[in-house]
Amino acid sequence: MVANPRYLRLSPDDYLELERNATVRSEYEAGVAYLMAGASRPHTLIVGNFNGELRECFRSRPCESYTNDMKVWITAANSFYYPDIVAVCGERIFRDEREDVLLNPMVVVEVLSHSTERDDKGRKLRNYQLLPSLQSYVLIAQDEPFIQHYFRQADGRWGYESLQGVEEKLTLDAIGVVMNLSEIYLKVDFEEDNDFLAPD
Numbered sequence: 001m002v003a004n005p006r007y008l009r010l011s012p013d014d015y016l017e018l019e020r021n022a023t024v025r026s027e028y029e030a031g032v033a034y035l036m037a038g039a040s041r042p043h044t045l046i047v048g049n050f051n052g053e054l055r056e057c058f059r060s061r062p063c064e065s066y067t068n069d070m071k072v073w074i075t076a077a078n079s080f081y082y083p084d085i086v087a088v089c090g091e092r093i094f095r096d097e098r099e100d101v102l103l104n105p106m107v108v109v110e111v112l113s114h115s116t117e118r119d120d121k122g123r124k125l126r127n128y129q130l131l132p133s134l135q136s137y138v139l140i141a142q143d144e145p146f147i148q149h150y151f152r153q154a155d156g157r158w159g160y161e162s163l164q165g166v167e168e169k170l171t172l173d174a175i176g177v178v179m180n181l182s183e184i185y186l187k188v189d190f191e192e193d194n195d196f197l198a199p200d
Contacts, residue, residue, distance in 0.1 A: 012073075015080065016101070019071075028080040029123070036082065042142040042188045043111045047084050049186050050109060050140070050179070054087055057177045063089035071101045072108065077127035085109035088133075089175050104133035106174050111140045125150065129158060135174030145185050 095101035
């Protein structure tokens with residue numbers, strides 16, 4: 001991530017006020033705002049495919065999913081993030097009446113790139129796991145059919161599974177969804193150079 005000089009050392013409320021009027025998106029972590037990286041074609045396809053599968057599953061159920069523009073606030077980490085996809089079933093709790101900051105996600109999905117992988121597998125993983133509502137954290141590679149799934153077990157500890165190959169299935173028990181990797185990766189060309197650099 002690249003620090004945004006306009007937003008350095010802001011309170012959460014100040015960040016949110018500025019971010020809602022900004023033309024370029026920034027995430028916020030421990031008092032500092034960071035410019036976000038751009039998205040490649042495979043990244044965009046994967047997000048669309050995954051969210052499309054969720055929408056079909058949620059059509060007649062009290063569940064919703066959001067992409068790209070829905071922020072998640074993690075109080076314990078003093079952080080606002082923009083997940084690639086976030087899903088929740090049942091009651092949806094928002095930070096305020098704008099309903100653009102979700103407080104109780106059940107599933108968070110991030111599509112990895114070379115410029116974001118370290119953060120998504122490191123700090124963000126640890127911070128998202130601080131959310132009591134979160135049941136699954138899904139990391140999707142965009143250069144091969146490979147998914148890493150962290151899930152909360154009955155005893156509250158986090159389990160882990162990896163899925164490799166388009167014949168595999170991803171099961172998200174918390175929201176009652178089973179998804180084929182072949183659908184998640186529909187039309188993705190693994191020969192492409194899939195990474196974008198973060199803005200300067």
